[in-house]
Amino acid sequence: MTLHIGSIAPDFTQDSTEGPISLHQHLGTSWGILFSHPKDFTPVCTTELGRASQLKEEFAKRNVKLLAVSVDDVESHHRWAGDIEETQGTKLNFPLLGDPDRKVAKLYDMIHPEANDTLTVRSVFVIDPSKKIRALFTYPASTGRNFEEILRLVDSLQLTDSHKVATPADWKDGGDVVIVPALQDPKELAERFPKGFRAVKPYLRLTPQPNR
Numbered sequence: 001m002t003l004h005i006g007s008i009a010p011d012f013t014q015d016s017t018e019g020p021i022s023l024h025q026h027l028g029t030s031w032g033i034l035f036s037h038p039k040d041f042t043p044v045c046t047t048e049l050g051r052a053s054q055l056k057e058e059f060a061k062r063n064v065k066l067l068a069v070s071v072d073d074v075e076s077h078h079r080w081a082g083d084i085e086e087t088q089g090t091k092l093n094f095p096l097l098g099d100p101d102r103k104v105a106k107l108y109d110m111i112h113p114e115a116n117d118t119l120t121v122r123s124v125f126v127i128d129p130s131k132k133i134r135a136l137f138t139y140p141a142s143t144g145r146n147f148e149e150i151l152r153l154v155d156s157l158q159l160t161d162s163h164k165v166a167t168p169a170d171w172k173d174g175g176d177v178v179i180v181p182a183l184q185d186p187k188e189l190a191e192r193f194p195k196g197f198r199a200v201k202p203y204l205r206l207t208p209q210p211n212r
Helices: 023-027 043-054 056-061 074-088 103-107 147-162 186-192
Strands: 031-037 064-070 096-098 122-127 133-139 177-179 198-201 204-207
Touching (some): 023 064, 031 147, 043 064, 043 074, 056 064, 056 147, 122 147, 133 147
Parallel strands (some): 031 064
Antiparallel strands (some): 031 122, 122 133, 198 204
């Protein structure tokens, strides 16, 4: 299955460190981050699961649930969780799916044969409350993910869903944003952006973040 931005995230039921999980039911009205790991007891993955656990409350503030998957079984995951707590100083505090049958990996095209024909690459899927995939990206197994960037991405998606803006390069929460080119009506501009805006070019108009 080829997944794109806007695709409905494929549903599944799979065992996890917190019991069986059906994706759509588990997410409910929340956003979700589904991210994969090549296998258990690997060094980069250990740091990633620790970092994600440290940031769990930041994701929760944004109504985001974390869900990880590794191709090993849940019994192995429970053993690995001890190493994560010991080395990263935090407990694994969100579900880690077992995927020994590669069901989730195949549904989400997480195995790239040119890289490795049995282990998953570092895939990330951002899923909104309507179960649509809003962003997807992939790192090679050798490169750990930047979870601050994933938070920034969620901030951008949630902001641009609620206002007629886009976020510029290197934007962070609280920074100026771009008014979408389709919005041209002067009255609507004044209503939506009472702090005003700066037109660098007719198509490039910057305004303070409207929900701040």
